[in-house]
Amino acid sequence: MHNMNDRIKNILDLIKKYAKKRISHHHTVQLLAVSKRFPAQAVEDAYACGLTQFGENYVQEGVDKIQQLAHLPLTWHFIGPIQSNKTQLIAQNFDWVQTVCREKIIARLQAQRPENLAPLNILIQVNISQDPAKSGVIADFINDNRTILEQPLYIQIYKMAQLIHKQSRLCFRGLMTISEKSLPTEELALQYKQLDQIYQQLQKDFATVDCLSMGMSQDFETAILNGSTQVRIGTAIFGQRD
Ligand SMILES: *Cc1c(COP(=O)(O)O)cnc(C)c1O
Numbered sequence: 001m002h003n004m005n006d007r008i009k010n011i012l013d014l015i016k017k018y019a020k021k022r023i024s025h026h027h028t029v030q031l032l033a034v035s036k037r038f039p040a041q042a043v044e045d046a047y048a049c050g051l052t053q054f055g056e057n058y059v060q061e062g063v064d065k066i067q068q069l070a071h072l073p074l075t076w077h078f079i080g081p082i083q084s085n086k087t088q089l090i091a092q093n094f095d096w097v098q099t100v101c102r103e104k105i106i107a108r109l110q111a112q113r114p115e116n117l118a119p120l121n122i123l124i125q126v127n128i129s130q131d132p133a134k135s136g137v138i139a140d141f142i143n144d145n146r147t148i149l150e151q152p153l154y155i156q157i158y159k160m161a162q163l164i165h166k167q168s169r170l171c172f173r174g175l176m177t178i179s180e181k182s183l184p185t186e187e188l189a190l191q192y193k194q195l196d197q198i199y200q201q202l203q204k205d206f207a208t209v210d211c212l213s214m215g216m217s218q219d220f221e222t223a224i225l226n227g228s229t230q231v232r233i234g235t236a237i238f239g240q241r242d
Contacts, residue, residue, distance in 0.1 A: 004042075004045050004046060004049055004237065004238075005049045007236060007237055008031075008046065008049045008050070008051065008237055009049075011031060011233060011236055011237065012031060014220075014221070015029050015031060015220070015224065015231065018220070018221050018224040018225055019224055021225060022224070022225055022227075027210075027229050028229075029224055029228060029229055029230065029231060030053060030211075030229065030230040030231075031051065031053065031230075031231060031233060032053045032054070032055045032077060032079075032213070032230055032231065032232045032233070033046050033051045033053065033054050033055065033233060033234070033237050033238075034054075034055040034056075034057075034079065034216075034232050034233060034234030034237075034238075035054050035055065035056060035065065035234070035238065036055070036056055036057040036058060036061065036062075036080075036234065036241070037061075037241040037242060038238045038241070039065075040064075040065045040068040040069055042238055043065060043069055043074070044069065044072070046237060046238075047069075047072055047074065051237075052073065052074055052075055053074075053075050053077065053230075054074055054075070054076055054077065055076075055077040055078075055079040055098075055232055055234075056076065056077070056078060056079065056080070056094075057078075057079055057080030058080055059078070059080070059086040059089050059090060060089070062076065062078065062093070062094070063089055063093045066093050066094070067093075075095045075096070076093070076094045076095050076096070077094065077095065077096040077097075077098055078090050078094045078096065078097045078098065078099065079098045079099060079176070079232060080099060081099060081135055082097070082099055082100070082102075082105050084104060084105065084108060087105060087108040087109055087112055088108075088112045090109065091108075091109050091112035091113045091114070091120060092112070092113075092114055092117075094120070095118075095120070095121060096120070096121040096122070096123070096173070097109065097120060097121070097122055097123070098123040098125065098176040098213055099123075099125045099135065099136075099176065100122050100123065100124055100125060100160075100164070101124060101125045101126075101127075101135055101136050101137050101160070103160070103163060106122075106160075106163055106164055106167065106170070109122070109167075109169070109170060110167040110168070110169050110170055111169075113169035113170065115169075118171075119168070119169050119170055119171040120169060120170050120171070121170075121171050121173045121211075122164050122170050122171065122172050122173060123173055123174050123175055123176040123211060123213055124137055124157055124160055124161060124164070124172075124174075124175055124176070125137065125175075125176050125177065125178075126138075126153070126157065126175050126176070126177045126195060126198075127177070128141075128177045128179075128191045128192075128194065128195050129177075129179065129180040129183065129191055131180050134178060134180075136177065136178070137153070137156050137157055137160060138153075138156075139151075139152040139153040139155070139156045140152045140153060141153045141194045148197050148198060148201045149201065151198070153194075153198065154198050154201060157175070157198060157202070158202070158205065161202060161205070161206060165206060165208075171208055172206055172208055172209065173208060173209060173210060173211045174199060174202065174209045174210060174211035174212050174213070174229075175195060175198065175199050175202070175211075175212055175213070175214075176211075176212075176213035176214065177191075177192075177195055177213075177214050178216075179191070179192075179214070179215075179216070179219055179223075181218070185222055188219060188222050189222050189225070189226050192214055192215075192222060192223055192226035192227060192228070193226050193227070195212065195214065195227070196212060196226055196227030199212045199227065200227075210229070211229055211230055212227055212228055212229045212230065213228070213229070213230040213231075213232060214227075214228045214230075214231070215228045215231035215232070216231070216232055216233060216234070217233050217234060217235040217236040220233065
């Protein structure tokens, strides 16, 4: 398969196939196209193939594309690490921010989201693999008989969710995680299951929660089988990045 249309069709077919294999979930799985390091033209091509949700990791690169493609009805997700001095550009240009994990960033996004735009959709990034090199809320998930409400990781996330929920210019939508590369499938599946348990509890606590963003080109089957509602795919759509 050489052209983008075939690649996207193939990914959408696989997403449907994996989603059918799940037992307990009835939601559909959204495809977020990660367009970092690819030009606006590549985004326009993906839009012509039917995609409307795009993810960017670098603020200035993302803002340039958002402005060049303002004539298209696209939804833009910021999925990179957030530096405080970049929050204003993020708040002014993006529709979603998936990588929130610090109180200071929440306050800045609230203050900087323009009044004429809809509230900024927020996902809390969770460091489910407890990888010291990654950002995200981090705490233990303990596998004993305790309830989800007693899990240290849930308690941490809940506090931050409450804070986001109180902000008038922000809308709390759920969780996102980046998996550790080269983790055995069973371990990865266990981590995704744990995050799904927390996500399902948050859905009971907050009416606006509807997004569990997990899975990339390499592991989206495992992510979908374990509860993902959105997979973030770059390479499998656009090809290798330089
Ligand atoms: C780059 C990136 C992706 C896409 O990764 P691929 O392996 O190219 O599919 C997804 N999520 C985040 C946070 C990324 O930085």
